[in-house]
Amino acid sequence: MNNSLIKIAQPLLSIQGQLASWSAVTSQIHTSAALCRVVSGKYRITKKRDRPLTYEMANPPHYIAHRKTWNSWNTSNLKDGLRRSETAVEDEFIRRFMTGTWHGLMCSEVIIKRQFNHIRVAAIVRRAVSPTKMYFLLGYTEELLANWLQCPVTLELQTVDSFQDVVFKYI
Amino acid sequence: MYSNIILPRQWSRIACFCRLSTIEGQKLPQSGKSSDGISPPPRIPRGPTDILQALAATVGPDPTAAHYKYHDDPYLIPLSNYRKRAYALSAEAGRKAAAWIRDEHASLFNTREWDPPSKLKTPYYNADPIIDAFEPKPIYNEESKVTEEDLKYTINNALLDDSIKIFQLLGGIENISEETKLALLQFLCFYNEKEPDSMEWLEERWFSANVRERQLATWKLGGLADKIFASIEPKTPEAYCAVIQGMAKHYQAERAHALSQEAIEKGIPLSTEVFNSLLACVGFLREGTALRAEALKGLLTQMGEQGLSPNEETLTACLRSISSWGGGKMLQELALQVVAEFKQLGIQPGLSAYYYLLCLFCKERGPRIDILSGILVDLENRENLDAKEPTDTNFFITAMGVCSDHLQDINMAERVHALLMKGDNYKLVGDAYKESIYYRHLVTVACRHAPFERTTELLDTLVPNVYVPEPSVMEEIIKTLEVAGAGERLAQAWSQLVVFGIAKRVRLVERLLSAMSSTYEYQTEEVKGKMRDAAADILKFGKIAENEQNAKDLRTPVQKLSANAVSNIVELCSDVKDTADANWDAVSEGIQRLKQSDATGVPSRPQALADVALRAATAGKLGIAASAVQYLAECGFEEAVPASIQALGAVLNRPQEEVETLLEKQRADLTKAVHPSALALVDAYYLAKTGAPAREADSSTSSDSDSESSSDDE
Structure with a gap:
C-alpha cells in the first residue's frame, strides 16, 4: 500500500515547484480533534492535591500572551514565514537534547529564541552539580547543538537551589 | 489570492535590484551638490563585520560584571583566580568533547535534523549552505586516498601533523609539484615541524602557563624541512628565504648566517624579512658586546648593499638583539643611535621596539632613567595601536612593571593604564598570566604611592571581576588600609580573603589581624562592631578548617594562627559592654586555644x-x-x-x-x-x-x- 501511495505522490512531486507558492494555503488546514481545546496544555487535579506546577504549567494555553509567553520565539509561524516544519522539528530536538543532557536538572520548560541565524536556549536548572561540571555541560551543549543546527547556539541558564523554588502551586 | 501578494513582492525585489545596480554602475559624486539641494554623502565601502564592530564600540567594558565568557548567574560567576581558570577551561573542555564526538562520529552529523532520510544527497555531508566552521574535520590515516589538494588544504589550515602524513602517503618529495613543495617548506620552517596550538581553543591559549621562551637552538637538523630544501633544484630565492628564516627563528643562527652568505655569493636576492630574522639572532655568532655590535652593523650595511630598505620589524629585530646582550652605557647609546637613525628614515618604533628599549634602560638595580614618559607621549598621540608582532603584548606589562618597580610613579602608571583602556587597546594585554602581572604591578604602585582615595577607587573597579589580588598584593592592600585607618575596609578584607580562597594563608590573616587591632580604637561604634564580627569569624573559620583537616586527612596540614593573632582576636572581640554578646564566646574560645597551646609562640603584647x-x-x-x-x-x-x-x-x-x-x-x-x-x-x-x-x-x-x-x- 505504501508503494502505491508513493506512486501517486510521484507525479505530484514533479509539480512541487508550483505547489511551493501555495504552501501558505495548505498549512492553514488543521486536522486535530476539537477536544484538544479543552484538555491540551492543562493539568488534571490530583486527589491529594500534591502535583507541583510551575508558573508556566499553572497557566493554561489561553493565557499565552496574557499571563505567560511562548516557549518558542521565532518568525516561522508568521505569515510568509520560512522553514515552518524545520523549525518545529529543530525545537523539539533541542528540547529533548537539553532534558537528556542536563539530566534531572531541568526545572522549567526550555525556551528557544531565534534571532537571525542565532538560537538562544533559556532554561532554569537545579544546582545539583558543581559549577565546573555545569560549565562543561554548557560548552558541550552549545558546541554540539551548533554543529547539528549549523548556526551559533547560546545557552542562557539560570540556577535555582531546588525544584521547590520554581513550584508555583500544587493541584 | 496569494499570488497577488507574491507578485508585488517580486516586483519590488526586481526594482530594488535595478536600483542597486544603478548605484553600483554610476560614478558617485565625492562632494557634489545635486540640483535639488540634497547632497548624499559619499559612499563608504564596508566590510561584513563593520556594523557589528561599530555596535560593539558603543558598549564599554563593565567592571561590575564578570567577563562575558562566564555565565551570568550568581552560582556560576567565579570570584577567585582558581575558579576563573577552572570555569573557563571546563567550558572549553565541554566544547572539546563535543568536537571529538563530531569528528569521531561524523556520520551522525551528515544530515540536517529536520530532513527525512531520503533527502540524503551524499553519504558524507549535506549541509546547505556549507559553512566551513561547522564542517567535520577530515581525518587522515594510512588507508586514506589523498591528493595534492588535501596537502594544500592541510597547509592552508595549519594542520602540521596531517600535512606530514599526507606528504608521506603521496610518496615523498618526488610526487608533488614544485609549488606545493615550496608551500610545505615554508609551513614546516615557520612551525619548526611542531604542531601549532589550535586557534580554536581560545581559553587554553589564554590560560596556558606561559613559560618564557628559552633561546635554545631548537631547529630540527636534518629534519623534513632540510630534506625538502635539499631536494629543491634549482634553489629558488623563496626556498632560501623560507629555510633561513626558519633557522633564524629557531636559533640555529650559524647555519642561517652561513646559508645567507651562500645565497648572497650565488647572487640570489633575499628579502627584508630574512635580514630581519638574521638581525634578531646576530648575537649568537660572536662573543662580547663590541664584536656583536660590529656584526649587527655589518649586517645592516649588507642589507643596504642588497638594495633593501629596512622596515619597522628591522628596528625591532636590532633592538631585540641589543637588549638581549645585557645592559650598560655602550649598548644603551647604541640603541638610541639605532632608533634615531630609523626615525630619520621615517620609521617609528612599534610597541615591541619600545618593549626592548624599556628592557634595556630600566634595569631593576640601575639608575632611574625616565624614558617611559617620552614613549607614552608618542603612543598617546597615535590613532590606534595595532598588534604586529607577538612581542607587542609584552609592552604594557613591562611598562607597568617599570612604573611600579623602577620609577615608582603613580601618575605614570595611570597614564599607562589609560592608554591600555583606550579604544580596543586592551587586546594588547596578552594572556591571563600577563594580565594578572600587569594588574599586580598597577595595584602595588597604587597602594604604595597613590593617595588613598585613588587607591580605593581603583580597587573598587578592578576587584574582583577584572582582577583578583594574589596573596602578596593582598598584603600590600592591607598595609595601605592600615596606614589609612580604614576599619570598615579591613573588615571587608576578611570576607574578600575567604571569597578569593586565600583565607588559609596564615601570614596574611595575621597581617590583617594586627592591622585591625592597630586601627581599631579610631573607628566609630558601628565599624567597631563589624571589625569584631570579622575577628570572631576568623576564629570560626580556623576551627572549621581544622575540622575539615581532621575529617579528610589532608596532605598539607592547616597552619595554625600564632598566639599573637589569637590575642588580637581576643582583644578585638572583648570590647563589648553587653554581657550577652555572642563575641564573648569567641573570646573564651580564643583564650582556650591559647591555653591549650593551639597557637604557636606567645603573644608579644x-x-x-x-x-x-x-x-x-x-x-x-x-x-x-x-x-x-x-x-x-x-x-x-x-x-x-x-x-x-x-x-x-x-x-x-x-x-x-x-x-x-x-x-x-x-x-x-x-x-x-x-x-x-x-x-x-x-x-x-x-x-x-x-x-x-x-x-x-x-x-x-x-x-x-x-x-x-x-x-x-x-
Whole structure:
C-alpha cells in the first residue's frame, strides 16, 4: 500500500515547484480533534492535591500572551514565514537534547529564541552539580547543538537551589 | 489570492535590484551638490563585520560584571583566580568533547535534523549552505586516498601533523609539484615541524602557563624541512628565504648566517624579512658586546648593499638583539643611535621596539632613567595601536612593571593604564598570566604611592571581576588600609580573603589581624562592631578548617594562627559592654586555644590580654577573666600580677590597695572572704607571684581548702 501511495505522490512531486507558492494555503488546514481545546496544555487535579506546577504549567494555553509567553520565539509561524516544519522539528530536538543532557536538572520548560541565524536556549536548572561540571555541560551543549543546527547556539541558564523554588502551586 | 501578494513582492525585489545596480554602475559624486539641494554623502565601502564592530564600540567594558565568557548567574560567576581558570577551561573542555564526538562520529552529523532520510544527497555531508566552521574535520590515516589538494588544504589550515602524513602517503618529495613543495617548506620552517596550538581553543591559549621562551637552538637538523630544501633544484630565492628564516627563528643562527652568505655569493636576492630574522639572532655568532655590535652593523650595511630598505620589524629585530646582550652605557647609546637613525628614515618604533628599549634602560638595580614618559607621549598621540608582532603584548606589562618597580610613579602608571583602556587597546594585554602581572604591578604602585582615595577607587573597579589580588598584593592592600585607618575596609578584607580562597594563608590573616587591632580604637561604634564580627569569624573559620583537616586527612596540614593573632582576636572581640554578646564566646574560645597551646609562640603584647581580663571581670565574665590571667601567669608574664589584682578589684568592686592587702592573707581565709568564682583569679595571682598554683604553695597550711572549695563548687 505504501508503494502505491508513493506512486501517486510521484507525479505530484514533479509539480512541487508550483505547489511551493501555495504552501501558505495548505498549512492553514488543521486536522486535530476539537477536544484538544479543552484538555491540551492543562493539568488534571490530583486527589491529594500534591502535583507541583510551575508558573508556566499553572497557566493554561489561553493565557499565552496574557499571563505567560511562548516557549518558542521565532518568525516561522508568521505569515510568509520560512522553514515552518524545520523549525518545529529543530525545537523539539533541542528540547529533548537539553532534558537528556542536563539530566534531572531541568526545572522549567526550555525556551528557544531565534534571532537571525542565532538560537538562544533559556532554561532554569537545579544546582545539583558543581559549577565546573555545569560549565562543561554548557560548552558541550552549545558546541554540539551548533554543529547539528549549523548556526551559533547560546545557552542562557539560570540556577535555582531546588525544584521547590520554581513550584508555583500544587493541584 | 496569494499570488497577488507574491507578485508585488517580486516586483519590488526586481526594482530594488535595478536600483542597486544603478548605484553600483554610476560614478558617485565625492562632494557634489545635486540640483535639488540634497547632497548624499559619499559612499563608504564596508566590510561584513563593520556594523557589528561599530555596535560593539558603543558598549564599554563593565567592571561590575564578570567577563562575558562566564555565565551570568550568581552560582556560576567565579570570584577567585582558581575558579576563573577552572570555569573557563571546563567550558572549553565541554566544547572539546563535543568536537571529538563530531569528528569521531561524523556520520551522525551528515544530515540536517529536520530532513527525512531520503533527502540524503551524499553519504558524507549535506549541509546547505556549507559553512566551513561547522564542517567535520577530515581525518587522515594510512588507508586514506589523498591528493595534492588535501596537502594544500592541510597547509592552508595549519594542520602540521596531517600535512606530514599526507606528504608521506603521496610518496615523498618526488610526487608533488614544485609549488606545493615550496608551500610545505615554508609551513614546516615557520612551525619548526611542531604542531601549532589550535586557534580554536581560545581559553587554553589564554590560560596556558606561559613559560618564557628559552633561546635554545631548537631547529630540527636534518629534519623534513632540510630534506625538502635539499631536494629543491634549482634553489629558488623563496626556498632560501623560507629555510633561513626558519633557522633564524629557531636559533640555529650559524647555519642561517652561513646559508645567507651562500645565497648572497650565488647572487640570489633575499628579502627584508630574512635580514630581519638574521638581525634578531646576530648575537649568537660572536662573543662580547663590541664584536656583536660590529656584526649587527655589518649586517645592516649588507642589507643596504642588497638594495633593501629596512622596515619597522628591522628596528625591532636590532633592538631585540641589543637588549638581549645585557645592559650598560655602550649598548644603551647604541640603541638610541639605532632608533634615531630609523626615525630619520621615517620609521617609528612599534610597541615591541619600545618593549626592548624599556628592557634595556630600566634595569631593576640601575639608575632611574625616565624614558617611559617620552614613549607614552608618542603612543598617546597615535590613532590606534595595532598588534604586529607577538612581542607587542609584552609592552604594557613591562611598562607597568617599570612604573611600579623602577620609577615608582603613580601618575605614570595611570597614564599607562589609560592608554591600555583606550579604544580596543586592551587586546594588547596578552594572556591571563600577563594580565594578572600587569594588574599586580598597577595595584602595588597604587597602594604604595597613590593617595588613598585613588587607591580605593581603583580597587573598587578592578576587584574582583577584572582582577583578583594574589596573596602578596593582598598584603600590600592591607598595609595601605592600615596606614589609612580604614576599619570598615579591613573588615571587608576578611570576607574578600575567604571569597578569593586565600583565607588559609596564615601570614596574611595575621597581617590583617594586627592591622585591625592597630586601627581599631579610631573607628566609630558601628565599624567597631563589624571589625569584631570579622575577628570572631576568623576564629570560626580556623576551627572549621581544622575540622575539615581532621575529617579528610589532608596532605598539607592547616597552619595554625600564632598566639599573637589569637590575642588580637581576643582583644578585638572583648570590647563589648553587653554581657550577652555572642563575641564573648569567641573570646573564651580564643583564650582556650591559647591555653591549650593551639597557637604557636606567645603573644608579644601581654598587656592586651591583661586588658581583656579586666574587661571580662567588669562584664561579669569571671571565667574568661580568670583564664586570661591564668594564661598570662603560666607564660610567666609580669603583667599577670597587676592584671589579677585589677580584675579582682573589678570583681569585688574595691580599690586596688584593699585588694592587695586582701591577697596578703592566707588562701584559706580568702576562700571564705571571696566568692568562689573569683578564687580562680586569686589562684592566678599566686601562680604569677610564686610560680606555682596557690593550692600547692600552701597546701601544708590549709589542707582542708580543697575540700572546702570543691564543696563550694557544688
